[in-house]
Amino acid sequence: MNDPLENAEECGAIEQAVRRHRDGHVEAAHDHVGQEWPIALVFNGISHAVMMCTPRDLEAFAAGFAVSEGIVERASDIRDIEVTFHREGVATPYAQVELTIAQQAFAALKARRRALAGRTGCGVCGIESIELLDLAPERVPDTGFLARLAPGAIARAANELPLHQALTRMTGGLHAAAWCDASGAIAFAFEDVGRHNALDKLIGRLVRDRLDATNGFVFLSSRASYELVRKAARVGIPMVATISAPSSLAIALAREAGIRLVSFCRESSYVEYDAS
Template sequence: MGRQTAAGEMNEAGDRNEPSAASAGGWQPRAAIRHRRGEVAQVEDRLAEETPVALVYNGISHAVMMATPLDLEQLAVGFSLSEGIIARAGDILDVDVVHGEEAAEVHITLLQAPFMALKAHRRALAGRTGCGVCGIESIQLLDLHAPPLARAGACAQVDAAAIARAAAGLPAHQQLMRATGGVHAAAWCELDGTIRFAYEDVGRHNALDKLIGRLVEDEQDTALGFVFMSSRASYELVRKSARVGVTMLATISAPSSLAVRIAGEAGMRLVSFCRNDGFVEYVAGGAPVVDAQPAAVPR
């Protein structure tokens, strides 16, 4: 499914415009002056790319988000599922990614039924970096609930050792983070904490949507693993995860109160402050459960 093209593929001299190695890696070099320990030096820094990305369904622009221009096909599939635009991957006939000089467009061709439903419930989502609610026209249109999970409890056996393994393994999958220091990561982990794959983006919601797109492509059983993220746990991350059947979300930083509430409604296991020596598990309507048993980092 899908193909990628570049807007203005040939320059005036007739040479093909290829993306730079930096751009292909999701970052751009910039001159900077570094002040550290009383010393001043001129350096070249690497900045994470942030690009307007338009999602165009059957020729109609539906959403514009700020994202890292990598893995945009996965972003489109994951966004379409996690936002309820489609019910299954088969609702998408084709995905075409077009890169321009200052923006990108992802053209998604839907089956007639989901496209007509999208037109009936269309909302403008022009927003900030991966924002999950920007552009909603009224509070009444805001979905603050998540569907109950059919297989809630599938990740009950995930323990401190599994969390430690995921926390220790994530940096190896954060190439863009190492280059720039400015992006989020979303990883898919087996029940023992082994990371299968991960995606990065300047927006945490975008990173998760890219991961969801990959899960769909691989036809992954979402009850046989969990999502581990380098960010905080916001309500949008919980809602998006629940929509595709993810039964456990683990994050390095804190959750919001709404994220805890929605996770409780869905029956999703939510753990945060994940480190190699423990985590905090949140229970809707109750006190947090702290698992601080020291755990050696699994090898």
């Protein structure tokens, strides 16, 4: 088993020896599987979270996590990001991302620190009490984007998404988060073993490049969980489209935030959830 690319930050998949079983026959072959590494997020020298993540686009991931989790209010509160990969002499490869954030943001973080390990699969794992559960999303401003949305935008995004899923084509096992304009054209997309991580990488790209988050929509190759909607609301994204089903809480939060939520998105159909 080896990395197909020399640098971990350029990977996302590894080659694996396999035995294919088909119609009673067994064939030795090689396949690719998506990488999943522990990623330690450290803010101003204090470890805050360990996420299970595909080890690429980690600067975007860290920036998006910091903003979408409310650790910082804006990208300018992040002074520096440094990524270190650890592969030699360790049982499990991992990466550490050290963020230097504004002192005011760091003071607020220390005041409300909580354990967030395992966040990839469960939006509230490690939370200490119900009172700490943040279910009051920001209201997304109405900039007129939804009125400008082309009738075929969702169909176009659904058609284009596979073109932006190189790792998924290779492994069959990663999620994608794509940024789309009013016509449904995909400007860029990120892939990760975790759907939350893929969205954080996309949000990181938006805030680091100072792109207008109110002037586009997110298309996700996953179900719509409450946390995905919550993250979108924090940066003002007006619409979330998903390939699979939403949860009841995702629908409720989208309604409260003023986000248009559409799911079961295909080239010929989708389901929209009423805002009232």
